Amino acid sequence: MDIRYLKGVGPKRADILRRLEIRTTYDMLYYLPRRYEDRSRFILIKDVKPGAYVTLRARVLFVSSGFTRRNMRVLRLAIGDKTGVIYCAWFNQPFLGKLFKKDQDIVVYGKAERYDRLQINHPEYEIIQEEKKDSLNIGRIVPIYPLTQDVTQKYLRYLACEAVATCVHTLVDILPINVRARRALTDICFAIRNIHFPASYENLERARKRIIFEEFFILQAALAMKRKNIKEDSSGITHSSDEKLLEGFKELLPFELTSSQVQAVREIQSDMADTKPMNRLLEGDVGSGKTVVAAYALLISVKNGYQASIMAPTEILARQHYITLSELLMPLGVNVRLLVSGLGPDKKEEIRKEILCGEAEIVVGTHALLWEGIEFKSLGMAVIDEQHKFGVAQRRLLKQKGKNPDCLVMTATPIPRTLALTVYGDLDISVIRGLPGGRLPITTYCMEEDKRESVYKFIREEIEKGRQVYIVYPRIRQKSEAGPKSATAMYNRLQEEVFPDLKLGLIHGKMSSGEKDKIMKKFKGKKIHILVSTIVIEVGIDVPNASLMVIENAENFGLSQLHQLRGRIGRGDYPSSCILMGRPRTDAARKRFFTMSETQDGFRIAEEDLELRGPGEFLGTRQHGLPELRFGNILRDFDIMEEARKDAFELIKRDPDLKEERNKRIKEALKTRFKGKLELVNVG
Ligand code: ADP
Ligand code: MG
Numbered sequence: 114m115d116i117r118y119l120k121g122v123g124p125k126r127a128d129i130l131r132r133l134e135i136r137t138t139y140d141m142l143y144y145l146p147r148r149y150e151d152r153s154r155f156i157l158i159k160d161v162k163p164g165a166y167v168t169l170r171a172r173v174l175f176v177s178s179g180f181t182r183r184n185m186r187v188l189r190l191a192i193g194d195k196t197g198v199i200y201c202a203w204f205n206q207p208f209l210g211k212l213f214k215k216d217q218d219i220v221v222y223g224k225a226e227r228y229d230r231l232q233i234n235h236p237e238y239e240i241i242q243e244e245k246k247d248s249l250n251i252g253r254i255v256p257i258y259p260l261t262q263d264v265t266q267k268y269l270r271y272l273a274c275e276a277v278a279t280c281v282h283t284l285v286d287i288l289p290i291n292v293r294a295r296r297a298l299t300d301i302c303f304a305i306r307n308i309h310f311p312a313s314y315e316n317l318e319r320a321r322k323r324i325i326f327e328e329f330f331i332l333q334a335a336l337a338m339k340r341k342n343i344k345e346d347s348s349g350i351t352h353s354s355d356e357k358l359l360e361g362f363k364e365l366l367p368f369e370l371t372s373s374q375v376q377a378v379r380e381i382q383s384d385m386a387d388t389k390p391m392n393r394l395l396e397g398d399v400g401s402g403k404t405v406v407a408a409y410a411l412l413i414s415v416k417n418g419y420q421a422s423i424m425a426p427t428e429i430l431a432r433q434h435y436i437t438l439s440e441l442l443m444p445l446g447v448n449v450r451l452l453v454s455g456l457g458p459d460k461k462e463e464i465r466k467e468i469l470c471g472e473a474e475i476v477v478g479t480h481a482l483l484w485e486g487i488e489f490k491s492l493g494m495a496v497i498d499e500q501h502k503f504g505v506a507q508r509r510l511l512k513q514k515g516k517n518p519d520c521l522v523m524t525a526t527p528i529p530r531t532l533a534l535t536v537y538g539d540l541d542i543s544v545i546r547g548l549p550g551g552r553l554p555i556t557t558y559c560m561e562e563d564k565r566e567s568v569y570k571f572i573r574e575e576i577e578k579g580r581q582v583y584i585v586y587p588r589i590r591q592k593s594e595a596g597p598k599s600a601t602a603m604y605n606r607l608q609e610e611v612f613p614d615l616k617l618g619l620i621h622g623k624m625s626s627g628e629k630d631k632i633m634k635k636f637k638g639k640k641i642h643i644l645v646s647t648i649v650i651e652v653g654i655d656v657p658n659a660s661l662m663v664i665e666n667a668e669n670f671g672l673s674q675l676h677q678l679r680g681r682i683g684r685g686d687y688p689s690s691c692i693l694m695g696r697p698r699t700d701a702a703r704k705r706f707f708t709m710s711e712t713q714d715g716f717r718i719a720e721e722d723l724e725l726r727g728p729g730e731f732l733g734t735r736q737h738g739l740p741e742l743r744f745g746n747i748l749r750d751f752d753i754m755e756e757a758r759k760d761a762f763e764l765i766k767r768d769p770d771l772k773e774e775r776n777k778r779i780k781e782a783l784k785t786r787f788k789g790k791l792e793l794v795n796v797g
Pocket of ligand 1: 405549
């Protein structure tokens with residue numbers, strides 16, 4: 114029903130409500146409060162502790178407006194109850210002056226601060242005029258809605274109440290009755306009524322759970338259907354492989370595969386042998402040895418007469434894979450080729466032709482692989498390394514270079530289970546746990562500016578021992594005097610003033626690939642002692658002799674970034690150290706430093722990072738693909754997600770196409786709620 118049919122909504126109000134995406138009474142019913150205030154009883158002013166968020170009910174004692182010492186307009190309110198006085202202050206909001214009058218009854222919400230007196234800055238406020246028994250605004254648990262200009266809490270409360278009264282009984286319950294019974298979920302009418310006007314916190318909790326469960330249930334049903342469709346798709350390539358091939362491959366390696374590498378290899382082997390296309394995510398910490406596993410997958414495909422390809426996000430990494438794979442597979446007579454934009458036009462053309470006629474059996478490359486002119490004769494296997502650096506569309510493009518090729522995506526940023534169950538619900542996952550044996554742990558220190566001299570001394574000592582060092586900066590160039598240091602400026606200064614007797618190198622993202630390549634070769638060949646760099650070295654640098662990394666202005670890096678950077682060291686037979694220089698100023702930054710110094714476990718770090726940044730940021734906008742959740746939060750409500758997932762998958766198993774009459778409503782909901790968006794969810 115159009116929202117305008119509710120009493121008190123004219124055309125003008127309807128326009129304003131549209132800004133909140135409230136068009137119908139249904140929208141209003143599902144326009145949920147962002148928090149609640151228990152206005153059935155209030156804290157007394159004498160009991161207010163500085164630092165705490167409080168809801169107070171008090172009387173306005175006086176209103177004064179003036180200026181602060183810094184010449185900002187300030188409006189002050191003294192409010193009091195029987196037990197004391199507290200001040201409220203608003204800065205630069207002169208219009209508020211007209212609003213408050215002495216002797217008004219007022220409810221305020223905010224954080225109490227202790228100055229020379231107790232004060233709440235910029236509190237949320239509501240002037241209370243009524244004291245009716247069934248007031249929506251006082252004497253109960255009161256909903257606080259997200260607002261826009263020209264709409265007040267009171268008005269929304271009134272509308273919510275009207276909508277509930279006139280329309281809640283028309284809602285149809287889409288959750289199957291057996292699911293509701295099993296999870297002790299309330300019916301939808303109860304849930305909607307209580308999410309707006311809860312009779313108790315207990316009711317509120319039940320309402321909340323019910324609404325979130327429903328949202329997750331629909332999402333998971335969609336994932337279940339999607340996964341089923343992929344599973345049933347039998348139009349892929351059957352890659353056969355046998356023990357002999359695996360044994361032969363192992364013999365080429367200078368080391369033994371770890372047990373989890375073997376496990377991953379087996380899982381991949383069996384996926385590839387199947388008629389349906391493989392869709393597998395290989396997770397493993399930095400340095401855990403994903404590349405060899407991928408190499409074997411590529412080899413299987415080539416041995417079956419197909420071409421195989423591996424795409425990496427940077428040219429440095431692509432070149433490195435090219436070298437590794439050529440050296441490894443050359444003895445088997447496999448033709449490995451490199452395609453990156455840094456190649457000359459003639460070379461590119463030559464490789465393009467080799468890819469087209471099938472002569473290039475394994476093609477290692479960057480985004481260049483996605484160019485329009487690049488066509489494979491028969492692509493059987495597509496590997497995407499550091500998949501989180503690519504967008505969904507790019508991953509899909511690579512796969513489309515073949516006819517339903519098998520696909521393996523790899524990441525060193527493990528996907529916490531929470532996300533794996535939502536975003537990657539249609540992927541199979543292999544995990545490489547731990548690092549190959551013999552690696553020494555990395556010790557991580559956090560240091561501030563006053564320790565700089567001893568850090569420089571430490572650098573010297575490492576170099577005297579024959580080791581090499583990375584120093585990483587957040588920027589290429591300095592933006593301002595006060596801002597974070599830059600690689601370019603510091604490279605010059607360090608070379609001239611601090612380490613004039615040593616050889617320093619500089620590498621950053623704005624350099625041409627030829628230049629980068631040259632520097633990396635020199636560093637690898639030990640012709641450079643200290644490599645000054647930006648985040649470009651985050652992926653794919655493998656120099657086992659480097660044993661120390663200093664990260665400057667480390668508070669400017671994200672947790673996963675820090676972890677990836679640190680993964681560049683600890684690759685040799687020497688004890689390694691990582692030094693985080695800087696001063697964390699926020700809680701989040703402090704947490705990042707702490708986590709880094711405490712653990713090297715990539716899974717724990719990923720969980721922590723997800724917690725700190727939230728799912729959207731964690732995944733990055735590029736590969737977003739997160740369905741938009743309105744009510745649930747996949748971190749906070751993970752338990753509910755797991756239950757909903759179980760039930761939804763079971764339902765889809767029993768009624769795969771939602772043909773049964775009683776599941777019709779779920780089918781409807783799938784169509785309306787996740788339409789379009791879910792396309793993005795998977796890698797497929
Ligand atoms: P990532 O998983 O970060 O891509 P890599 O595949 O680059 O890691 O492997 C890191 C290093 O570990 C490489 O030098 C590789 O040769 C080595 N490595 C891989 N597997 C093993 C193993 N089972 N034993 C010893 N070293 C290994
Ligand atoms: Mg790798």
